[in-house]
Amino acid sequence: GSLSTRTTxxxxxxxxxxxxxxxxxxxxxxxxxxxxxxxxILAACSDQGTLRALAGRTLSCAHPEASRYAxxxxxxxxxxxxxxxxxxxxxxxxxDRSSDYAFxxxxxxxxxxxxxxxxxxxxxxxxxxxxxxxDVLRNGPVPTADIAAFAGVYERGRREIxxxxxxxxxxxxIRRQLPTL
Numbered sequence: 001g002s003l004s005t006r007t008t009x010x011x012x013x014x015x016x017x018x019x020x021x022x023x024x025x026x027x028x029x030x031x032x033x034x035x036x037x038x039x040x041i042l043a044a045c046s047d048q049g050t051l052r053a054l055a056g057r058t059l060s061c062a063h064p065e066a067s068r069y070a071x072x073x074x075x076x077x078x079x080x081x082x083x084x085x086x087x088x089x090x091x092x093x094x095x096d097r098s099s100d101y102a103f104x105x106x107x108x109x110x111x112x113x114x115x116x117x118x119x120x121x122x123x124x125x126x127x128x129x130x131x132x133x134x135d136v137l138r139n140g141p142v143p144t145a146d147i148a149a150f151a152g153v154y155e156r157g158r159r160e161i162x163x164x165x166x167x168x169x170x171x172x173x174i175r176r177q178l179p180t181l
Contacts, residue, residue, distance in 0.1 A: 013029060038160075055090065061075065062081065070102065079120060087168070096168065106168040127158060
């Protein structure tokens with residue numbers, strides 16, 4: 001896949017800015033959300049009414065075709081990494097609805113099976129590992145002056161994910177694997 005969130009990574013943004021500058025475009029490329037989690041971005045939305053009305057219609061999924069093969073509702077699959085992050089951010093603002101997904105990763109352990117459950121299991125393993133500020137360097141270089149700010153985003157994002165999983169997990173198997181807040 002495109003690994004779409006990497007298109008907002010500070011290294012990508014800096015390189016993109018350089019490309020644009022080489023084209024003679026002098027406007028700076030600025031990401032006002034660069035040190036915010038997805039949940040924080042949703043909470044800061046200035047038009048909460050429109051957000052609430054349209055959020056359920058948005059697509060974040062890496063596998064939107066997966067539900068077709070299972071003869072389920074088309075759209076967000078519910079088990080890929082983008083869907084899991086989407087659910088955590090929607091939970092942050094009270095908009096998480098399992099019915100917006102073809103599969104509910106928090107209740108369908110057996111149905112998710114080995115392949116579909118890979119991202120969920122990886123996320124749970126990550127949450128059980130102690131985070132370090134240098135974790136933000138795993139996906140590419142970050143300006144030295146920004147490491148602390150991005151480490152903060154990473155840690156707050158982990159807390160968003162854990163808060164959602166703790167609230168949404170209906171499976172005893174998932175609940176027992178989660179660290180405590």
